[in-house]
């Protein structure tokens with residue numbers, strides 16, 4: 001059994017003394033071939049191991065070396081001495097003293113990978129003990145020769161892998177094995193046998209003629225001789241030079257070959273053309289069949305040509321190899337360079353103190369941040385910060401845990417621990433600020449001033465929860481901002497409308513990816529002080545949470561008992577929120593969760609009456625809008641009549657947001673008008689002229705345009721044309737906006753500079769619709785004098801108070817037909833209230849007029865407009881009774897009467913809510929007499945004088961009093 005040691009025909013270096021004699025034989029110095037080979041030697045660097053290199057063996061076999069020397073060299077190679085292993089594939093050249101030409105019967109050694117070329121070493125493994133014994137025997141008999149033959153590929157496909165070929169070859173014997181061997185092989189000298197390892201040296205070409213013995217396979221052979229050739233043949237010379245020059249080219253790029261060539265040129269004495277061909281083929285990486293072809297070729301020229309083909313291919317490969325190596329080297333060296341430079345830069349920066357490494361820089365940053373607050377910062381927080389900083393140092397900078405810790409420290413150190421803004425305890429100054437920002441709202445302002453006064457006396461202020469409730473646009477949010485200004489606290493606002501995730505308030509746990517602290521921690525970081533004013537908007541619209549209850553979380557946040565140690569899930573250290581002043585806003589107090597409401601100080605802002613709105617519009621909204629639009633006060637005049645019309649016909653709601661929008665609309669239009677005027681004037685001459693109100697601005701422009709042409713004597717027609725065009729544009733804009741020419745005045749005052757000329761736009765009742773469109777509200781009042789069966793009631797909505805009419809008519813009359821039909825989107829409570837009213841009205845009528853069977857015999861229809869608006873509540877009870885009685889008695893109620901109050905079955909009048917809103921609504925509808933339950937007297941008394949002014953208000957306990965007021969003009973009423 002054979003196992004080949006090296007896969008390609010690799011040549012091991014063997015320690016062997018150099019033959020200076022070798023150079024004496026062979027190519028003569030001075031011949032061209034010699035010169036080329038000498039040049040080739042020039043590529044070879046001097047090698048200190050040179051004298052220990054191995055050589056080719058001399059084909060003639062008449063060299064001076066004994067087999068024992070060769071054996072020693074082979075043994076060394078097999079043992080793998082370091083200097084020799086370095087050039088495993090170098091060639092070997094061994095002189096021999098035997099007479100191989102006498103060997104005609106040899107043991108056949110199959111070579112699975114490559115043929116053995118004459119002059120080359122090849123170590124193989126012989127696994128077949130019989131063959132090994134025969135080889136050992138023949139060596140002992142001083143005939144240490146065998147035939148080495150390449151194995152043919154099975155089916156010549158060459159697809160079988162090396163190990164498969166070996167396996168199948170091991171099983172073959174005799175003829176079968178013979179048929180698998182190439183007929184041409186090499187006579188190999190057995191130089192050493194160690195265990196199953198046999199080192200062969202190729203000597204001469206053989207051809208198998210017949211089989212002599214089957215096991216081990218022994219064959220009879222012919223010795224092949226190269227065909228005679230002419231040494232001076234030009235073609236042979238040229239081909240061999242080409243082989244040499246190609247080898248030289250390969251040498252330039254491939255260090256692998258250097259050793260081969262070095263060895264070869266050292267043995268230049270043995271040089272001849274056939275040997276050159278063998279050498280080229282043997283050291284090329286060509287496949288075994290191509291090598292076998294070279295081996296079988298006896299025509300020297302052809303052999304050289306075949307070899308040339310192989311070395312050329314080798315050169316191409318080596319070029320590719322070189323470019324690959326170069327590319328990789330460039331890449332690696334580029335990266336290395338970059339890395340090195342970066343490291344150097346870091347080191348330099350560190351040395352200069354410009355930068356420390358990431359972790360140190362981070363730690364320093366956090367320490368620096370906490371340093372100023374260190375004495376004010378609670379010890380437990382300092383401890384956590386220290387622990388986290390230590391942890392940060394231990395963590396790998398690229399780990400996710402590092403990022404989590406860094407973010408956590410970022411939050412923890414960014415909070416204003418113990419950092420409070422200096423509070424303002426100056427009551428007078430605070431009042432000034434509050435008055436500056438808002439008109440009226442005396443309740444709220446008073447409460448804030450009380451708060452400041454307490455703070456001043458105590459020397460410190462305690463966090464409180466104030467809840468501002470009221471319809472939209474009454475200034476709840478803006479007063480919150482103003483309170484913060486008055487108290488000199490930082491302001492932070494967040495809305496909790498629809499909030500359903502507790503994490504928004506309490507933060508996420510740090511374990512979640514993308515975890516964030518809650519709103520309150522964000523607020524503290526944002527404002528940078530621990531005592532801000534936090535406005536929590538829309539607390540009545542707090543969502544119902546699916547995971548956790550936001551209301552309870554809000555409770556923990558707001559409750560002064562609990563929030564001194566508020567625990568955010570993310571921060572995980574208690575925060576003191578007791579110094580924070582919370583102001584909440586709500587539209588409907590009833591919607592606020594009870595435990596929260598319980599802890600709040602509710603201040604209701606009911607809405608504004610016309611008079612208040614006038615003040616707000618004039619002194620606040622107009623001013624801010626004017627500034628926002630960049631208009632000077634002298635450029636515009638909005639008359640009182642226009643404002644009143646705006647409030648009464650366009651903005652009837654309780655708040656002033658809509659009023660603000662309308663004023664903005666007016667001012668925007670004025671701004672456009674002014675800019676257009678200026679634009680057209682730039683085309684014409686600015687001239688000092690006071691234009692009469694009846695003269696249009698367009699004409700003024702045209703006049704001035706004309707003057708310009710005259711004065712400057714510019715006969716440019718185009719200029720005039722442009723002025724004309726400008727005038728036309730202006731005319732059209734006047735038509736749109738100015739409406740009547742008398743109402744929009746343009747005044748041009750002669751100031752020092754022409755640019756300071758002022759035009760005044762006036763807005764009054766007559767041209768208001770040009771700015772804000774047609775009136776939205778015509779009249780809330782449906783009837784001038786309410787007919788029989790109709791009574792004005794008063795209602796409260798989240799948008800403020802409003803008047804509503806209760807209308808009752810007779811559907812049909814007939815004995816026993818008494819019934820009541822209700823319409824107007826009434827809720828259950830209101831329906832019940834209507835039933836009570838029906839019953840009570842019947843009882844009262846019976847009492848007042850026992851013969852009147854109206855209710856018993858009439859089918860009635862009670863309706864509450866507007867039908868599209870859902871209504872509910874018991875406070876229209878007394879209005880319904882009055883409406884029913886009015887119809888029954890066919891008597892209209894007193895003119896300009898409005899009433900509200902819940903009625904019991906016995907006729908008692910119970911209190912209602914929203915007195916202020918209802919009073920304001922009654923005034924808006926021009927009601928002169930109002931009836932309230934007497935229990936609401938206190939509420940009414942608290943109203944400011946301007947709201948109560950000019951109203952005839954009656955407080956009643958019993959329905960009979962209302963009856964008197966409505967039908968008998970109030971003889972017995974209590975005012």
Ligand SMILES: Nc1ncnc2c1ncn2[C@@H]1O[C@H](COP(=O)(O)OP(=O)(O)OP(=O)(O)O)[C@@H](O)[C@H]1O
Nearest residue numbers: 437438439472473474475476477478616620656657
């Ligand atoms: N009394 C007032 N004096 C001056 N300006 C006022 C007054 N009341 C309201 N405003 C102005 O009206 C506008 C609307 O007010 P704001 O937004 O505070 O209303 P709100 O009550 O918070 O409404 P919502 O309930 O819809 O949030 C603000 O520009 C505010 O300045």
